[in-house]
Amino acid sequence: MQGRDDGTYPPGAFETGGRRLRVLSGHDVALVNGPVFLVGLFYAVSPWVLGFAGTxxxxxxxxxxxxxxxxxxxxxxxxxxxxxxxxxxxxxxTGLWMAVSPWVVGEVPGRxxxxxxxxLGVLALVLGLVSTVLVRRANRVP
Structure with a gap:
């Protein structure tokens, strides 16, 4: 059986695996993915749902x-x-861009x-910040 010290694994391979397990075991990070998807989905269809696609x-x-x-x-x-x-x-x-884009792209947006x-931009910004904090917490070496 091959081990760590016989040169068969690249340096840092076990540390990377440990980092991966910490990220994947952080269920908090995974809980952010659903709301992020829903924000993106509603942002994509909002022109038709809210009725400003034609104007x-x-x-x-x-x-x-x-x-x-x-x-x-x-x-x-x-x-x-x-x-x-x-x-x-x-x-x-991207959340910041979503919040200001109605005035940059649309110039005179409706209400x-x-x-x-x-x-939706603020929601994406907050979810991005929460995700960043959770990922950094999961990547910390104990």
């Missing part, structure tokens, strides 16, 4: 693309959390457009 076509396309990107992040956090831990901060930045963008 703000550019913003509707933007919301669809960004919402799908957030859903993909949530899927990545679920499927490969050990590889996606560095992107939890990107969710917070529903602005409220949806700000509320």
């Amino acid at each position: 703000h076509h550019d913003l509707a396309v933007h919301d669809l693309v960004v919402g799908c990107a957030v859903c993909l992040l949530a899927g990545g956090f679920t499927v490969a959390p050990e590889r996606m831990t560095g992107l939890s901060g990107a969710l917070g930045v 529903a457009t602005a409220v949806a963008g700000v509320v």
Whole structure:
């Protein structure tokens, strides 16, 4: 049987495995993935649900693309959390963009457009910050 010291494993392989187990065993991190997916999903369909897709076509396309990107992040956090831990901060930045994008992309957004963008953006920002904190806590070496 081969062991640690016979050179068959790269340096740090066991530490990486331990880190992976800590991240995967942190159930708190996994609890954030569902709400992140729902925020992304509603952001993607909000132009049609709230009825501003016809009047703000550019913003509707933007919301669809960004919402799908957030859903993909949530899927990545679920499927490969050990590889996606560095992107939890990107969710917070995306949340900031979601909150200001109605005025940047849409220029003169309606009330529903602005409220949806700000509320969902703040939710994404908070979930991104929570995810970042939980990932850092899970990555700490005891």
